Amino acid sequence: MGNKLVLAPIKGYTDPIWRSCYFEHFTGIDKVVTPFLLLSEHNEAKKSYFPRFLPELGSDIEVVPQYLVKNPDTIIYSSKIMASLGVKEFNLNMGCPAPAIYKKGRGSGLLENLDSVKHILDSVVGNIPGDFTVKIRTGIVDSSLVKPILDILNEYTLKEVIVHPRYSRQLYGGSPDMEAFKYVYDNSTNPVSYNGDIYSLGDFKRVSTEFPRVSSWMLGRGVLQNPYLPIEIKTGKVVDQNIRKEGIINFISDFRSRLKGSYDKEGIAANRVKACLIYIAAYYNNSPQFITKIKQSRNLDQILDMIFLN
Known part of the structure; x- marks a missing residue:
């Protein structure tokens, strides 16, 4: 069904500053799902709130x-405002595994509350000015929730069901449960999008060969490690190492400048750049010893030298 590539929402990384900079330097991504917007459940957000969070408009x-809410009124109210700005699609996170979110019954916590899921979908689907998608995990501790959740989702017309085939308790460790993903893939009445552990062109080829009907591919940490991953998937070719080095250095320099202009304290900007460099370093050398050296260094230029002279 094509290689439509979607940038995953990664809180603390893929915010508007990072995304604006990323899209100045790299290509291949077709769609962005934002890290969840900080909306109260009292519908206080005004139209002026949204443009700075949605630079792709x-x-x-x-x-x-x-x-990342339980109150459908919040979705209905704010979706109308964002639709007036040009937004055509909205997503409900039913997969966030963060313990604080889960305990509040949001994110992956919704997987255990089928009545709440039905209430949200009954209220929202067909009542907002745009398409609606959901992002799910395949369970909390095992895959026993996949069938009941999918049975509910199949009652509605959704643009996509985005599946990260891990359990909530795994957080981002362990291995994806591809059998659970296959169940959704085989039985969903809505298009299915895949998210999870695509770090290389080889990873993409392996999963896309097994699941050719996937409607789109959500890339997250793989893009943080290798910013060229989307265009490598689109072209089927790995980017030359010299081009990669130059492109990443230019991106980091630009990102650093933008952050300095956005934060009063330089330390905050430096920490954000360093967090990105830790991911990029793992593309070149994922050994614990090397990553520890990167984390211990406080000099960003030294970190770049360590990465590219490694």
């Missing part, structure tokens, strides 16, 4: 706001 890249 007006570009060729689709932008999809993500909700």
Whole structure:
């Protein structure tokens, strides 16, 4: 069904500053799902709140706001405002594994509350000015929730069901449960999108060969490690190492400048750049010893030298 590539929402990384900079330097992504917007459940957000969180508006890249809420009124109210700005699709996060979110019954916590899921979907689907998607995990501790959740989702017309085939308790460790993903893939009445552990062109070829009907591919940590991953998937070719080095150095320099202009304290900007460099370093050398050296260094230029002279 094609290689439509979606940038995953990664809180603390893929915020508007990072995304604006990333899209100045790299190509291949077709759609962005935002890290969840910080909306109260009292519908206080005004139209002026949204544009700075959605810098892709007006570009060729689709932008999809993500909700991490239980109150459908929040979705209905704010979706109308964002639709007036040009947003055409909205996403409900039913997969966030963060313990604090789960305990509040949001994110993956919704997987255990089927009545709440039905209430949200009954209220939202068909009542907002745009398409609706959901992002799920395949369970809390095992895959026993996959069938009952999918049975509910199949009652509605959704643009996509985005599946990260891990359990909530795994957080981002362990291995994806591809059997659980296959169950959704085989039995969903809605298009299915895949998310999870695509770090290389080889990873993509392996999973896409097994699941050719996947409607789109959500890339997250793989893009943080290798910013060229989307275009490598689109072209089927790995980017030359010299081009990669130059492109990453230019991106980091630009990102660093933008952050300095956005934060009063330089330390905050430096920590954000370093967090990105730790991911990029893992592309070149994922050994614990090397990553520890990167984490211990406080000099960003030294970190770049360590990465590219490694």
